[in-house]
Amino acid sequence: MLDHIDSPHALRQLSVEQLPQLSKELRQFIITILATKEGHLGASLGVVELTIALHYVFNTPEDKLVWDVGHQAYVHKILTGRKDIFHTNRQKGGISGFPKISESDYDTFGTGHSSTSISAALGMAIAATIQGKKEQQHIAVIGDASIASGMAFEGLNHAGVTEANLLVVLNDNAIGIDPSIGALKNYFTNVKKGTARENTVFEALNFECHGPVDGHDLPELIRVFKKLQKTKGPKFLHVITTKGKGLALAEKDQVTYHAPGKFDATTGERYAKDTTQLPPKYQDVFGHTIVELATHNKKIIGITPAMPTGSSLKYMIEAFPDRAFDVGIAEQHAVTLSAGMATQGMVVFCNIYSTFLQRAYDQIIHDVALQNLPVIFCLDRAGLVGQDGPTHHGSFDLAYLNCIPNLIIYAPKDEVDLRNIMFTAQLGLPQPIAIRYPRGRGVIIDWMQPFQKIAIGKGSCIQKGKRIAIVCIGTIIHNALKASKDHPKTVSIYDMGFLKPIDTALLDTIFKTYEVVITLEDGTIKGGLGSVVADYAFAKAYKGTLKIVGIPDRFITHGTVEELQEEIGISPNEISKVIDSYL
Template identity: 65%
Template sequence: MPDNLLLNIDSPYDLRQLDEAQLPQLAQELRNFIIDVVSVKEGHLGASLGVMELTIALHYVFNTPDDLLIWDVGHQAYGHKILTGRRDSFHTNRQLGGISGFPKRSESIYDAFGVGHSSTSISAALGMAIASKLKGDVDKQHIAVIGDASIASGMAFEGLNHAGVTDANLLVILNDNAIGIDPSVGALKNYLTAVKNGKNPRQNNMIKSLNIDYSGPIDGHDIFAVIKELKRLQKIKGPKFLHVITTKGKGLKQAEEDQVKYHAPGKFDAKSGEIHKKQEENLPPKYQDVFGLTLLDLARKNEKIIGITPAMPSGSSLKFMMDALPERAFDVGIAEQHAVTLSAGMATQGMVVFCNIYSTFLQRAYDQVIHDVALQNLPVIFCLDRAGLVGEDGATHHGVFDLAYLRCIPNMIVYSPLNEIGLQNILYTAQLGLDHPIAIRYPRGRGVLADWQSKSFGNYEKIEIGSANCLKHGTETAVLSNGPIGKNVTMALANLNNPATIAHYDFAFVKPLDEKELHTILKTFEKIITIEDGVIKGGFGSAILEFAAKNKYTSKIQLLGIPDEFVEHGTVLELQQYYNIDVKSLEIVFSID
C-alpha cells in the first residue's frame, strides 16, 4: 500500500493534488484516524464515519474555502476539520483550550458558518448565495449538507420554500441515513424511505415541486459516483438538491449496528469497537433517568399525562415512557416550535403535558413559549434537561440562559431542584394541577443520592410553590443558591474552619421568589451571596438585586455565576473552576467573608 496519504494533507489544496483513484484509500485512512482519536478522547463518532466519502468528494470537487460549505448541526464535520488544517490538533477536540466539536467561524476559514443546533444550513447557505449574486460573484458555489432528521424541521422547509423562487447558486445535499441521534420519525421520513426504495414515482417528487433541481438518490459511499454527480451539478445554475444515501457509523461494525449508542459512545477499543464499560454501580442516578422513571410512574397512575420530546427520547430518557406507554409519549422530530405548541393544544383539552426538551433547544421555540403557552396561561410542564453548564459540546449547548429568558415571562413558574428528590417531587406536584405553566430545569449528569430509588422513589411530597428552604443557619452572611450548584456550596461550607457565620438557603424557585423569606434574610444579614449556574445578567442574582432595590434594603449583595460572555467547551468541573463556582473557589470566597 502507498504511504499514508492523510499525513501529507494539510489543506483541501493538497487533497486536490491526489489522483481520484487514491481517494478510497484516503477515506479509509480518515476513518481510522477518527476512530483512533475518538476512542481515546471521546466525542461524536457515527455521524462523521458516515460521510467520509462525501466529505472528501466535496473538498475535491469544490474550491473551498472560496466555495462555501456548511454542515448542518456539525456532528458529521470531523473529517472536514481534519482535511482543513486541523489534523494535528484534532486530539484536542472538545477539550478546554482545544478545537471545537462543531464548525466555528473563528476557528477556520473553511468553517463558513457556525453550527451546533440543527436545520440552519439551508437558510444560511441561501443567504450567502443571494449575497454572492448581488455582488456579481455568479460562479461561487454554496453547499449545505443536511441530514434526513434535520431537514424535517420547519426552518429547513422555510429555506427550501424560499430557494425555489430564487435563481441563487445553491446546492442542498441531503445526507439520508434514516437517523439523527435517535431514529428519524414522521411522514417525511416515510417519504424518503419510499424514494430510496424506488416506490415513489419521480413525477411526484416533492423537491421538484418546489422548483428545485432534484437528483438522486445515489450511494454516498461510492466516492466515484459522488464526485461525478457533484461535477455535473457544479455546472448547473440555480437551486439544486442532491439526495445521498449513507450509513451512519460506516466502517466500524458496532457503530453501524448500534447507531444510537455510537453517536457519541465515550471511550472504546479502536480495534474491536467495544465500548469501555464504566463503573456505574452505587452511583447516584442521572437526572434524565430520574425524570424518565418518575414520569413513567406518574403516567401509570394519571391517564391524562402526556410526554413530548423533539428528537431526544434517549438523551432525555422519555424513552422509558415511549416504550411502556407509546400512545401517550411522542417524539415529534427536530421540531421544537411544534413541540411547544402541540403541548399547548393538548393542555387546552385538559391533558397534563410534560414537554421534555434540552434547555439550549428551548431557545428555538421562545416565541411559542410566550405566545402559545404563557400568554394563554396554559399549564404546560417544561422539563429542561441539560440546564446550566453541559461541558464539552460548548457554546451552542450550554443551558445557561434559561433562568434569564424565562423569568421575564408573565405567568411562568421557574424551578431548579437542589437534587433528585426535589426533581421527583416537583414532577409530582406539577401533575397534580397548577394555575400556570412551569419550567423545571435540571443538569446533565448525576445527582447526589446513590440509593435514590430504594429510599425515595414513589414516595412523593407536594412542594409549596414559591417556597425557599434554609439548609444551614448562620449569623453574618447568607448564601442563596439556585438548583444543584447548591451542592458546591454545601461542600465548601463543610470544608471551612469556622462556617458558623455563614447561612445557606436553597432558592429553588426563581419565580415566584419566596418574598417572605427574602425580607427576613435582607433584614438579618449584612452580606448576601447569590450563586447560580446560569448567566448573571437577568438571572437569579438579578432577581434578588431587584427585590432588594425595590424594598430599599442596603445589604451588600455579591453575584456569582456566568458573566456576560459565551462559554466555550471543557469539562463541567473545568468550567466551574474558570468561573469560580467550584467547591475550592467558593471556599476562598466564603473565607474572605
C-alpha cells in the same frame, strides 16, 4: 497518505483512484483519536467519502460549504488544516467540536443546532449574486432528521423562488441521534425502495433534483458533484450513507455510537463502567418518574423533539406508546402541540434541552403563557453542559423565562426534589411551569422515595450560620455546601427552589439577618437569580453587601464542567475564595 494532506488543495493533487485509501486512513484516524478523547463518532464516520468528494470537487473555501449541526464535520476539520490538533477536539483550549467561523476560513458558518444550513447557505448565495460573484458555489449538507424541521423548509421555500447558486445535499442515513421519524422520513424510505416517485416534494419547490446516490461511492459522488457544479440555480442531491460506516459496532448500534464515550479502537467495544453504586442521571430520574406518574394518571402525556434517548422519555414511549411522542427536530411544534393538548385537559410534560427551548421562545409566550395553559416544561441540560460548548450550554433559561408572565420557574437541588416537583405539577397547577435540571448524575443513590407535594414559591434554609448567607437555586447549591464546609457556623445556605414566584418572605428574613448576601446560580447573572434578588434588595433598601455569582455575560467555551466552573468562578474552590474575602 493522510500524513501528506493538510488542506483541500493537497487533496486535489490526488487521483480519484487514490481516494478510497485516504477514506480508510481517515476512518482509522478518527476512530483512534475518539477512542480515548471521546466525541461524536457515528456521524463523522458516515460522511468520510462525502466530505472528501465535496472538498475534491468544489473550490473551498472560495466555494462556501455549510455543515448542518456539525456532528458530521470532523472529516471536514481534519482535511482543512486541523489534523495535527484534532486530538484537542472538544478539550478545554482545543478546537471546537462544531464548525466555528473564528476557527477556520473553511468553517463558513457556526453550527451546533440543526436545520440552519439551508438558510445560511442561501444567504451567502444571494449575497454572492449581489456582489457579482456568479461562479461561487454554495453547498448545504443537511441530514434527513434535520431537513424535517420547519426552519429547513422555510429555507427551501425561499430558495425555490430564487436563482441562487445553491446545492442542498441531503445526507440520508435514517437517523439523527435517535432514528428519524415522521412522514418525510417515510417518504425518503419509499424513495430508496423505489416505491415513491423520486424527489417529487423537492421538485415541487423548484429544485432540480438528483439521486439517490451511494454516499460511499467516491467516483460516483465526484461525477455527480462535477455535473452539479455546472448547473445553475437551486439543486437538490439525495445521498444515502450509513452512520458509523467502517466500525461494525457503530453501524449496528447507531444510537449508542453517536457519542459512545471511550472505547477500544480495534474492536469498538465500549469500556464498561460500574454505575450500580452511583447516583442516577437526572434525565433517568425524569424518565422513570414520568412512567411512575403516568401509570396512575391517565391524562399524562410526554413530548420531546427528537431526544427520546437524551431526555429518557424513551421509557414512557416504551411503556405508553399512545401517550408519549417524539415529534422530530421541531421545538416550536413540540411546544404548541403541548399547548393544544393542554386545552383539552391533558397533563403535558414537554421535555426539551434548555438550549433547544430557545428555538421555541415565541411559542412559550404566545401559545402557552399568554393563554395560561398548564404545560409542564422539563428543561434537561440546564447550566453548563461541558465539551459541547457554547452552542449547547443551558446558560440562559432562568433569564429568558423570568420575564414571561404566568410562568412558574423551579430548579430542584437534587433528584428527590425533581421527583416531587413532577408529582406536584401533575396534580394540577393553574399555570405553566418550567423545571430545569442539569446534565449528568445527581447526588442521592436512594432517590426513589415516596412522593411529597412541594409548596409553590417557598424556599428553605439548608445550613444555618451567623455571618454570611449564600442564596442558591438548583443543583449548584452542592458547590456552596462544599465551599462552606470549613465555616458551617459562619455561612448559611439557602435553597430558593423557585425563581418565580420567589420567596420574598424568606428574602426579608435573610436581609434582616445578614450583612453579606451572596447569590449563586449556574445561569447567566444577567436576568437570573442575582438580578431578581438585587432588584428586591434595592426595593427593600438593603444596606448590606450583595455579591452576585454565576455565569458571566459572555459565551462560555468548551471543556469539562469542572474546568468551566473553575474558570468562571462557580466551583467549590472559587466560591470558598468569595466566602474568605468577606470573613
